Amino acid sequence: MLVDAHTHVFCWGENPADGYLSERTRKSWLTYLLMKLIGIAREPGETLSDKTRSRLLRQVHESRLDRCIVLAQDAVYREDGSRDDAATHFYVSNDYVLDLARRSDRILAGCSINPWRSDALAELERCRAAGSRLVKIHTAIQGVDPSLARFDPFYALARDLGVVLMFHTGYEHSCTVRSQQFTDPTRLARPLDHGGTVIAAHCGTCAWFDPENYYPRFIRIMQQHDNLYGDTAIMANLLRWSSLRRLSGEPADLRGRIVHGSDYPFPPARLPYLNRIGLFPPERRNPLDLDLRIKESFNFGPGYGDQVLRLMGLV
Template sequence: MDRRQFLTKSILGSTALVAASALSVTGYRFWPESGLTNPCLTGLPNDLKNHPLMAKIWSDIDSSQVWDCHAHMIGTGDGNSGVWFNPSMNSWSHPILKIQKHFYMNGGCIADQNSDVSYVERMVALSTEMPHGYKTMLFAFDWLRDGQGVADKERSIFYIPNDYAASVAKQYPQYFEWAASIHPYRADALHELEKAHNNGARAIKWLPSSMGIDPASTKCSKFYQKLHDLNMPIISHAGREDAVLGGNQAHGNPLRIRRALDAGVRVVLAHCASHGNDEDLDNGNKSVKSFDLFSRLMDTPAYNNLVFGDISAIALFFNAWAIKPLLARTDWHQRLINGSDYPLPGILPLISIKELAHMGLLQKEQVPFLQDLRNYNPLMFDFATKRLINFKGNVFAKSIFETRNFFEKPPA
């Protein structure tokens, strides 16, 4: 067996393992319905452009108000961008990281050469196919840092500088906005926050479990005060994190973000904490669904204007169970915000359209349209899937997609 065969076998072997565990956990029937690899097709064909479902997904939506609040920038760092990926992600001694990187890169249709630029070019190409005014919010991503706020490269998975996200958003103001990522323990955290705000950042992105941030720590207090003064929201991952490993999963507990809410900071809990379990810190630390803790925050009257949920990655096979409860809670819809979590919608094995149909969330006739659309434009595919989801007449309200005001004209 040569090296190439070995690698292929390893990918297939590990993927099969992941698949087998997915199957056993979820009773998943249709994996992987469209293969493992994104074909990265370009140029939306007319039969998709003119498809009746295309008209349906954009009907009654004001596309100039649609800001996708959750998209990742990735790359290999070959473009002088400052982007950094942990080299262990290239090594088969870390097979899970290696495979993850492979899927991320393929989901974003990254080229071997000029990979950083090719990632942005793909996003630009996808954006040109969206209706006028549609924008995507690009996330910077800070290092994993220690208790003193010092970067710990070795344990970080990747790093996307604020300046890079800002510069791409500035280069394509018609397509992109950006969110800064600033670890609150950094000695220069307040300075960086002010700088990012002046530079047009619309929010702060955290992934507490992978960045070494405990949102409940008093070390965050000054940062929260400043965010409150600037009226800037945090988009924080909540619940289990499998896409970016490392750090401390307990930091993703939705209840730990109360300190920010109590300081009057608006917080968007990513994925509505739909993945995994956390300790119920209010009730003897027993393990409950992270989503239940998200629900508790959403149902706390004092947090009515402060706590929000993003519905990014909600269609992923391990999160899709949460769609029905979210549809049913129409009283929450004013506080739900759409995001794609791009490039995840481009990673084919993560979303089964057939399974969503099997769950009664999509019509069978809609499946081929969505499958085709995904091969050309994962951003449009993600939007379309969520717009078409309907369970017993409950749909995601239009306001969930028209998110611009949340970031641009926040309440005083």
């Protein structure tokens, strides 16, 4: 089995209950560039959200992948547990990805729950009952410091339900953030101490121009906790062009806890990997396949392509 543990869908906002991008995000140069790069205008569908969903379903079904985890993106919440729509720039509802998983047997729903929300525990139980075995927390965008003691009941429930917690680690560049410091991988010690499975998305990597690099801290905390894993999402991007080589040079026990993730629809770069994949790799027509091809050319452990299914209790 081949699994992509980290893909995204987004909604433009025609039906805000499904999901939306804020006006600021819609007008950002990065959103504009991404929409051009992926050729969304040519995709069939009435609305931009329809086109985005249809492109995802088509490319998942055309790819070599057996399963894709499509992630929701919860809103920003205030410290009193209430939702802050004005501060939310990227939102995808859990029902939207749960519905995608019902439409396609190749899609697994990765729900997203901001642990600040007053109904976080109930939502975790609801998502698990609806079939989601992995929940994403976006530390930077959702304003979540994973090291806070007040999230202990949430971490304990995730462990008891067998739900994998995926945290964003490393500086975030695609959307407005609350704090980059929350993406420090060593802050994951708190959820890890509860004993459940945790995935540090992006392995703490930052771009070459960021003021800090959290990768060394990712390595340190990987050495301290056997229940910590890392995913390779966005690591075939130009801004992190040397990160895959570095990660694949780590000791075998650490490499063995790396799982495949693309960060689709962000496309991989080909330029830094020409000597590995050639000038015109056949996979270039499908960004999911191209990303997988690039990462398969590095030496990660034997579980790279499918161990996330075991972590989720699906095999």
